[in-house]
Amino acid sequence: MGEKRSCGKGIFFDVDDTLYDHLQPLREALRDVLGTGGEFPYEEVYHRFRYYSDMLSASHGAVNAQGAERDLQDMRVKRAQLALAEFGVHVTDPEAARIQQQYLERQFRITPFPGVMDLISDLQAAGHVVGLITNGPERHQMAKIKALAMDAAIPSERIFISGAVGYDKPDPRLFAFVNERTGTKASQSYYVGDSWRNDVVGALEAGWTAVWFNHRRVEPESEHQPHYTAGSYRELAELLLA
Structure with a gap:
Protein backbone atom coordinates (compact mmCIF):
# COMPACT_ATOMS: atom_id res chain seq x y z
CA MET A 1 0.00 0.00 0.00
CA ASP A 21 31.44 14.35 -3.23
CA HIS A 22 31.70 11.00 -5.00
CA LEU A 23 35.02 12.00 -6.58
CA GLN A 24 36.88 11.98 -3.27
CA PRO A 25 36.94 8.18 -2.73
CA LEU A 26 37.94 7.57 -6.35
CA ARG A 27 40.75 10.12 -6.14
CA GLU A 28 42.11 8.43 -3.01
CA ALA A 29 41.81 4.96 -4.56
CA LEU A 30 43.76 6.01 -7.68
CA ARG A 31 46.48 7.60 -5.57
CA ASP A 32 46.77 4.49 -3.42
CA VAL A 33 46.81 1.89 -6.22
CA LEU A 34 48.45 3.74 -9.12
CA GLY A 35 50.45 6.41 -7.31
CA THR A 36 48.86 9.22 -9.32
CA GLY A 37 50.02 12.69 -8.32
CA GLY A 38 48.44 16.09 -7.90
CA GLU A 39 48.50 16.89 -11.62
CA PHE A 40 46.43 13.85 -12.59
CA PRO A 41 43.05 14.83 -14.21
CA TYR A 42 40.91 13.26 -11.47
CA GLU A 43 37.70 15.11 -12.25
CA GLU A 44 37.85 14.29 -15.95
CA VAL A 45 38.56 10.62 -15.19
CA TYR A 46 35.71 10.56 -12.70
CA HIS A 47 33.27 11.86 -15.31
CA ARG A 48 34.26 9.10 -17.75
CA PHE A 49 34.23 6.55 -14.93
CA ARG A 50 30.60 7.43 -14.19
CA TYR A 51 29.78 7.44 -17.90
CA TYR A 52 31.05 3.88 -18.36
CA SER A 53 29.41 2.79 -15.11
CA ASP A 54 26.00 3.90 -16.39
CA MET A 55 26.58 2.54 -19.89
CA LEU A 56 27.81 -0.89 -18.79
CA SER A 57 25.09 -1.21 -16.14
CA ALA A 58 22.45 -0.56 -18.79
CA SER A 59 23.97 -3.13 -21.15
CA HIS A 60 24.09 -5.79 -18.42
CA GLY A 61 20.55 -5.07 -17.17
CA ALA A 62 19.55 -5.27 -13.48
CA VAL A 63 23.21 -5.36 -12.51
CA ASN A 64 22.37 -4.28 -8.95
CA ALA A 65 19.82 -7.02 -8.30
CA GLN A 66 20.48 -9.84 -5.87
CA GLY A 67 22.25 -12.70 -7.61
CA ALA A 68 23.98 -10.45 -10.14
CA GLU A 69 27.18 -10.04 -8.12
CA ARG A 70 29.41 -11.42 -10.88
CA ASP A 71 27.96 -9.04 -13.48
CA LEU A 72 28.35 -6.16 -11.03
CA GLN A 73 32.01 -6.93 -10.37
CA ASP A 74 32.69 -7.34 -14.09
CA MET A 75 31.12 -3.94 -14.77
CA ARG A 76 33.16 -2.32 -12.00
CA VAL A 77 36.46 -3.65 -13.36
CA LYS A 78 35.68 -2.68 -16.95
CA ARG A 79 34.53 0.85 -16.11
CA ALA A 80 37.89 1.61 -14.47
CA GLN A 81 39.82 0.16 -17.40
CA LEU A 82 37.79 2.00 -20.04
CA ALA A 83 37.85 5.34 -18.23
CA LEU A 84 41.57 5.26 -17.49
CA ALA A 85 42.45 4.10 -21.01
CA GLU A 86 41.07 7.37 -22.39
CA PHE A 87 43.85 9.12 -20.45
CA GLY A 88 46.62 6.78 -21.53
CA VAL A 89 46.58 4.67 -18.36
CA HIS A 90 46.17 0.95 -18.99
CA VAL A 91 45.46 -1.25 -15.97
CA THR A 92 45.19 -5.00 -15.63
CA ASP A 93 42.15 -6.80 -14.26
CA PRO A 94 43.83 -7.24 -10.83
CA GLU A 95 44.80 -3.55 -10.71
CA ALA A 96 41.27 -2.47 -11.67
CA ALA A 97 39.87 -4.79 -8.97
CA ARG A 98 42.20 -3.20 -6.40
CA ILE A 99 41.08 0.27 -7.45
CA GLN A 100 37.48 -0.85 -7.02
CA GLN A 101 38.14 -2.31 -3.58
CA GLN A 102 39.87 0.83 -2.33
CA TYR A 103 37.15 2.96 -3.88
CA LEU A 104 34.40 1.01 -2.10
CA GLU A 105 36.12 1.11 1.28
CA ARG A 106 36.45 4.90 1.12
CA GLN A 107 32.79 5.45 0.24
CA PHE A 108 31.77 5.03 3.86
CA ARG A 109 33.95 7.93 5.08
Whole structure:
Protein backbone atom coordinates (compact mmCIF):
# COMPACT_ATOMS: atom_id res chain seq x y z
CA MET A 1 0.00 0.00 0.00
CA GLY A 2 1.24 3.46 -0.85
CA GLU A 3 0.97 6.60 1.23
CA LYS A 4 -2.03 8.91 0.97
CA ARG A 5 -1.83 11.51 -1.77
CA SER A 6 0.26 14.52 -0.75
CA CYS A 7 -0.76 18.15 -1.32
CA GLY A 8 2.90 19.13 -1.81
CA LYS A 9 5.38 18.11 -4.46
CA GLY A 10 7.35 14.90 -4.43
CA ILE A 11 11.04 15.84 -4.37
CA PHE A 12 13.53 13.01 -4.60
CA PHE A 13 17.32 13.09 -4.63
CA ASP A 14 19.98 10.87 -6.09
CA VAL A 15 22.75 9.89 -3.64
CA ASP A 16 26.16 9.46 -5.32
CA ASP A 17 27.71 12.82 -6.29
CA THR A 18 24.42 14.54 -5.53
CA LEU A 19 24.39 14.36 -1.73
CA TYR A 20 28.16 14.09 -1.30
CA ASP A 21 31.44 14.35 -3.23
CA HIS A 22 31.70 11.00 -5.00
CA LEU A 23 35.02 12.00 -6.58
CA GLN A 24 36.88 11.98 -3.27
CA PRO A 25 36.94 8.18 -2.73
CA LEU A 26 37.94 7.57 -6.35
CA ARG A 27 40.75 10.12 -6.14
CA GLU A 28 42.11 8.43 -3.01
CA ALA A 29 41.81 4.96 -4.56
CA LEU A 30 43.76 6.01 -7.68
CA ARG A 31 46.48 7.60 -5.57
CA ASP A 32 46.77 4.49 -3.42
CA VAL A 33 46.81 1.89 -6.22
CA LEU A 34 48.45 3.74 -9.12
CA GLY A 35 50.45 6.41 -7.31
CA THR A 36 48.86 9.22 -9.32
CA GLY A 37 50.02 12.69 -8.32
CA GLY A 38 48.44 16.09 -7.90
CA GLU A 39 48.50 16.89 -11.62
CA PHE A 40 46.43 13.85 -12.59
CA PRO A 41 43.05 14.83 -14.21
CA TYR A 42 40.91 13.26 -11.47
CA GLU A 43 37.70 15.11 -12.25
CA GLU A 44 37.85 14.29 -15.95
CA VAL A 45 38.56 10.62 -15.19
CA TYR A 46 35.71 10.56 -12.70
CA HIS A 47 33.27 11.86 -15.31
CA ARG A 48 34.26 9.10 -17.75
CA PHE A 49 34.23 6.55 -14.93
CA ARG A 50 30.60 7.43 -14.19
CA TYR A 51 29.78 7.44 -17.90
CA TYR A 52 31.05 3.88 -18.36
CA SER A 53 29.41 2.79 -15.11
CA ASP A 54 26.00 3.90 -16.39
CA MET A 55 26.58 2.54 -19.89
CA LEU A 56 27.81 -0.89 -18.79
CA SER A 57 25.09 -1.21 -16.14
CA ALA A 58 22.45 -0.56 -18.79
CA SER A 59 23.97 -3.13 -21.15
CA HIS A 60 24.09 -5.79 -18.42
CA GLY A 61 20.55 -5.07 -17.17
CA ALA A 62 19.55 -5.27 -13.48
CA VAL A 63 23.21 -5.36 -12.51
CA ASN A 64 22.37 -4.28 -8.95
CA ALA A 65 19.82 -7.02 -8.30
CA GLN A 66 20.48 -9.84 -5.87
CA GLY A 67 22.25 -12.70 -7.61
CA ALA A 68 23.98 -10.45 -10.14
CA GLU A 69 27.18 -10.04 -8.12
CA ARG A 70 29.41 -11.42 -10.88
CA ASP A 71 27.96 -9.04 -13.48
CA LEU A 72 28.35 -6.16 -11.03
CA GLN A 73 32.01 -6.93 -10.37
CA ASP A 74 32.69 -7.34 -14.09
CA MET A 75 31.12 -3.94 -14.77
CA ARG A 76 33.16 -2.32 -12.00
CA VAL A 77 36.46 -3.65 -13.36
CA LYS A 78 35.68 -2.68 -16.95
CA ARG A 79 34.53 0.85 -16.11
CA ALA A 80 37.89 1.61 -14.47
CA GLN A 81 39.82 0.16 -17.40
CA LEU A 82 37.79 2.00 -20.04
CA ALA A 83 37.85 5.34 -18.23
CA LEU A 84 41.57 5.26 -17.49
CA ALA A 85 42.45 4.10 -21.01
CA GLU A 86 41.07 7.37 -22.39
CA PHE A 87 43.85 9.12 -20.45
CA GLY A 88 46.62 6.78 -21.53
CA VAL A 89 46.58 4.67 -18.36
CA HIS A 90 46.17 0.95 -18.99
CA VAL A 91 45.46 -1.25 -15.97
CA THR A 92 45.19 -5.00 -15.63
CA ASP A 93 42.15 -6.80 -14.26
CA PRO A 94 43.83 -7.24 -10.83
CA GLU A 95 44.80 -3.55 -10.71
CA ALA A 96 41.27 -2.47 -11.67
CA ALA A 97 39.87 -4.79 -8.97
CA ARG A 98 42.20 -3.20 -6.40
CA ILE A 99 41.08 0.27 -7.45
CA GLN A 100 37.48 -0.85 -7.02
CA GLN A 101 38.14 -2.31 -3.58
CA GLN A 102 39.87 0.83 -2.33
CA TYR A 103 37.15 2.96 -3.88
CA LEU A 104 34.40 1.01 -2.10
CA GLU A 105 36.12 1.11 1.28
CA ARG A 106 36.45 4.90 1.12
CA GLN A 107 32.79 5.45 0.24
CA PHE A 108 31.77 5.03 3.86
CA ARG A 109 33.95 7.93 5.08
CA ILE A 110 31.81 10.64 3.54
CA THR A 111 29.92 13.78 4.57
CA PRO A 112 27.05 15.59 2.84
CA PHE A 113 27.64 18.64 0.70
CA PRO A 114 27.07 21.90 2.64
CA GLY A 115 23.40 22.84 2.50
CA VAL A 116 22.01 19.32 1.99
CA MET A 117 20.51 18.84 5.42
CA ASP A 118 19.08 22.36 5.61
CA LEU A 119 17.38 21.99 2.22
CA ILE A 120 15.84 18.62 3.09
CA SER A 121 14.55 19.99 6.38
CA ASP A 122 13.12 23.12 4.73
CA LEU A 123 11.40 21.08 2.02
CA GLN A 124 9.84 18.78 4.60
CA ALA A 125 8.70 21.78 6.66
CA ALA A 126 7.06 23.20 3.52
CA GLY A 127 4.93 20.06 3.24
CA HIS A 128 6.70 18.26 0.42
CA VAL A 129 7.34 14.52 0.21
CA VAL A 130 11.13 14.18 0.28
CA GLY A 131 12.97 10.98 -0.49
CA LEU A 132 15.96 9.26 -2.10
CA ILE A 133 16.23 7.12 -5.24
CA THR A 134 19.60 5.50 -5.84
CA ASN A 135 21.08 2.77 -7.99
CA GLY A 136 23.13 0.04 -6.38
CA PRO A 137 23.00 -3.07 -4.20
CA GLU A 138 20.72 -2.53 -1.22
CA ARG A 139 23.24 -3.23 1.53
CA HIS A 140 26.00 -1.14 -0.03
CA GLN A 141 23.83 1.91 -0.75
CA MET A 142 22.15 1.78 2.65
CA ALA A 143 25.56 1.84 4.32
CA LYS A 144 26.36 5.07 2.48
CA ILE A 145 22.98 6.54 3.37
CA LYS A 146 23.68 5.80 7.03
CA ALA A 147 27.20 7.23 6.77
CA LEU A 148 25.59 10.46 5.56
CA ALA A 149 23.01 10.31 8.39
CA MET A 150 20.28 10.46 5.75
CA ASP A 151 18.45 7.60 7.44
CA ALA A 152 17.77 9.99 10.33
CA ALA A 153 16.57 12.77 8.02
CA ILE A 154 14.36 10.78 5.65
CA PRO A 155 11.85 8.04 6.61
CA SER A 156 12.82 4.55 5.47
CA GLU A 157 9.63 4.23 3.41
CA ARG A 158 10.86 7.10 1.24
CA ILE A 159 14.28 5.60 0.51
CA PHE A 160 14.37 3.57 -2.70
CA ILE A 161 17.40 1.48 -3.69
CA SER A 162 17.31 -0.12 -7.11
CA GLY A 163 18.81 -3.40 -5.94
CA ALA A 164 15.89 -3.84 -3.55
CA VAL A 165 13.18 -2.59 -5.90
CA GLY A 166 14.29 -4.64 -8.91
CA TYR A 167 14.56 -1.79 -11.45
CA ASP A 168 17.61 0.41 -12.08
CA LYS A 169 17.52 4.03 -13.17
CA PRO A 170 16.82 5.15 -15.88
CA ASP A 171 14.03 2.54 -16.08
CA PRO A 172 10.75 4.51 -15.76
CA ARG A 173 9.27 1.60 -13.81
CA LEU A 174 11.45 2.58 -10.85
CA PHE A 175 10.01 6.10 -10.84
CA ALA A 176 6.46 4.74 -11.23
CA PHE A 177 7.09 2.42 -8.27
CA VAL A 178 8.17 5.42 -6.18
CA ASN A 179 5.02 7.33 -7.11
CA GLU A 180 2.86 4.37 -6.16
CA ARG A 181 4.56 3.81 -2.81
CA THR A 182 4.67 7.47 -1.77
CA GLY A 183 1.27 8.60 -3.00
CA THR A 184 2.83 11.15 -5.33
CA LYS A 185 2.02 11.88 -8.97
CA ALA A 186 4.54 11.97 -11.81
CA SER A 187 3.29 15.39 -12.86
CA GLN A 188 4.13 16.79 -9.41
CA SER A 189 7.39 14.90 -8.86
CA TYR A 190 10.89 16.34 -9.10
CA TYR A 191 14.11 14.39 -9.33
CA VAL A 192 17.48 15.95 -8.48
CA GLY A 193 20.57 14.15 -9.70
CA ASP A 194 23.96 14.56 -11.35
CA SER A 195 23.90 11.65 -13.83
CA TRP A 196 22.73 12.59 -17.31
CA ARG A 197 21.74 9.07 -18.35
CA ASN A 198 20.26 7.86 -15.07
CA ASP A 199 18.84 11.00 -13.51
CA VAL A 200 17.97 13.46 -16.28
CA VAL A 201 16.89 10.97 -18.94
CA GLY A 202 15.30 8.68 -16.35
CA ALA A 203 13.18 11.43 -14.82
CA LEU A 204 12.13 12.85 -18.19
CA GLU A 205 11.05 9.49 -19.56
CA ALA A 206 9.03 8.86 -16.39
CA GLY A 207 7.15 12.14 -16.82
CA TRP A 208 8.88 13.79 -13.85
CA THR A 209 10.45 17.24 -13.62
CA ALA A 210 14.18 16.72 -14.13
CA VAL A 211 16.58 18.90 -12.12
CA TRP A 212 20.14 18.36 -13.31
CA PHE A 213 22.60 18.94 -10.46
CA ASN A 214 25.50 19.78 -12.75
CA HIS A 215 27.97 20.95 -10.13
CA ARG A 216 30.89 19.56 -12.18
CA ARG A 217 29.92 21.67 -15.23
CA VAL A 218 29.94 18.80 -17.72
CA GLU A 219 28.27 18.75 -21.14
CA PRO A 220 24.92 17.04 -21.89
CA GLU A 221 25.18 13.57 -23.42
CA SER A 222 22.07 13.69 -25.60
CA GLU A 223 19.38 16.02 -26.93
CA HIS A 224 17.21 15.64 -23.83
CA GLN A 225 16.34 18.89 -22.07
CA PRO A 226 16.23 18.97 -18.26
CA HIS A 227 13.59 21.30 -16.87
CA TYR A 228 16.14 22.99 -14.59
CA THR A 229 19.89 22.98 -14.04
CA ALA A 230 21.62 23.92 -10.79
CA GLY A 231 25.27 23.96 -9.84
CA SER A 232 25.05 24.35 -6.06
CA TYR A 233 22.75 23.73 -3.13
CA ARG A 234 22.09 27.44 -2.91
CA GLU A 235 20.70 27.31 -6.44
CA LEU A 236 18.74 24.14 -5.64
CA ALA A 237 17.18 25.81 -2.58
CA GLU A 238 16.15 28.88 -4.61
CA LEU A 239 14.52 26.61 -7.19
CA LEU A 240 12.84 24.01 -5.00
CA LEU A 241 11.63 26.36 -2.26
CA ALA A 242 10.23 28.97 -4.67
